Amino acid sequence: MQLIINIIQLASLYCLICCGYVLIYRASRVLNLAHGELMSMGGYFLFTVVIGIVADPIPSFLIACIFSVALGFCVYFFLMRFMAGETVFAAVLVTVALGILLRGLMTMIWTPQLLHPLQYLKLENSSYKLFAGGVTSTFGIVMVISALVLYTGLFLCFKFTRWGLRMRAVGERPLLASQRGIGLHKYYALSWGIAVFSGGLAGMIQACDSGLDNSMFVIGLKALPVVLVGGLDSLLGVIPGAFVVAAAEVITIQYISPQASEVAPFAVLLAMLLIRPWGLFGTKEELERV
């Protein structure tokens, strides 16, 4: 039972993070390797807001989310916009460099110590006993709920709103979309905004759950196999992908060793690349093949 709860919690964390990878990949065919850092920026924003502005849970989360979205816009307008027309390799390397820059800045501004935004929020991360002897925590539940809400929201948005339709169009064929009068920059920036927002939200909840330091970005890297398993261009695929990878990780912790669990996602990744490189739900033509 506990195993299943752990898997669900980890899977929803991965869902929140990976939504960002998929959105950016779909929009601009760039794999954002700075996502782990952008995610921890969310946690640090929350910490700053809680210390400096309001220490109330809901407003502080909202303000930190706004900061995250703004960060996403900034990344697009001041950096990624210039990479249009360059090779994908160069764009990916720019995100790697951005990650290094952010990691340095984070350590400079917020010190490398472990921070706990929770203690300033005057909240308890209490544990709840569920049926059949399973135990979970407040923020574990928050994580699952926000993943559910985010995915339902995104799904409805893509399906029924004008913006969602345009974003899909931009992702599908940027040239045609722009000829039909869709402002590409706006929608690229929007996808960066949403991506950093969802990653940042994951960072905030994770920071409340288990503290915040500059090594949080590793979670972002470990989430990469999830997107690959689900298919890089499929938002829906993230959910089964997250469950597969989370299950592999939790089961390895339980039955082999915590050290081995660090590589379990990557073992899944290799297996997936050998069998179905385009992922469970990805488009086959999407894959650049030899």
Added chain:
Amino acid sequence: MAFASGYFKTSYVADLALVETRSKWACVILLITGLIVFPFVASAFLLDIATQIFLALIGAVALMLLTGYAGQISLGHAGLIAAGAFTTAIMFKEFNATIYLTLPASGLMGAILGLIFGLPSLRLKGLYLALSTLALHFIVTYLGAEYESQRGFATGVVIDSPSLGPLLIEDPRLWYFFLLLADILVILFAINLVRSRTGRAWMAIRDRDVAAEALGIKVAASKLSAFVVSSVLACLAGCLFAYFRGFVSVEAFSMLMTIEYIAMIIIGGLGTILGAVFGTIFVVVLPYLIDTIVDIFNVPSRFTTYMFAIKYASFGLIMIIFLVMEPTGLVGIWRQIRDYFILWPFKYKPLGR
């Protein structure tokens, strides 16, 4: 090579020569004499930096061959270097092997790993390939950590200095000459490789693999050979790394190391061996340069505790600047300056390069 007046070659021998003119011979001889004299005049600090550059250069050339020439993205370079270092450490600890044995063994390990992790490159391209090499990095470091903890070397494996015949390489100057020799061999190998059939096939695949196949290049075999050559060199670099540090621990081979090597070839300029040299010098010297700047401007001590973070951030910033502003890297800048002086007072580009 650029001549102000044109491009004169009258025989195949002249076309094959590595050093083309007498003035270039003079430059090469001057450079080598300079490098030989350097350890006797430089301070211990400068000598240490030079040795570090030499050590990193082998790895940078290896990555340059794979990414810059064959066009295959790798995010697992630190993993390969770690594999070489751990092969050396394990052979030293378990079998008490000397460098005569560990160096070829590391190379063999590199060949095997290159073959295994080159295999995905036959099916995958671009980002997908980069991700499978990323998996290589995590798997190798995991195996290394597992060895450390299983055998009780929790903090790392200590290795004695190597001895070549009667010569124990321990003195910084000896290390300098040993690594200089290794570098010269590696660079000569790389330069000759990239102008041979193999190297030209790699470049054809990099530029457009379909066209390369139409020209009769075996794409699969060429890609695999690029992976194997690159990872053999990387593992050899790892072996030397282990001996030079005298200490092997997984912490040394983090993702940061991979990123540093990628930065070297990007900042230097993709697709040239000279670029690997420039980039390595730049990336190795940069942290020391920042130290000096901090010393000169007398930055308040509050900031000096964050030196590591400052170096880190400026590293990222410089990479971004190069990627966005100067994709040809330091080599591009160097060529512009050189052409300007060679052609002065004219503005035309020379034929050929």
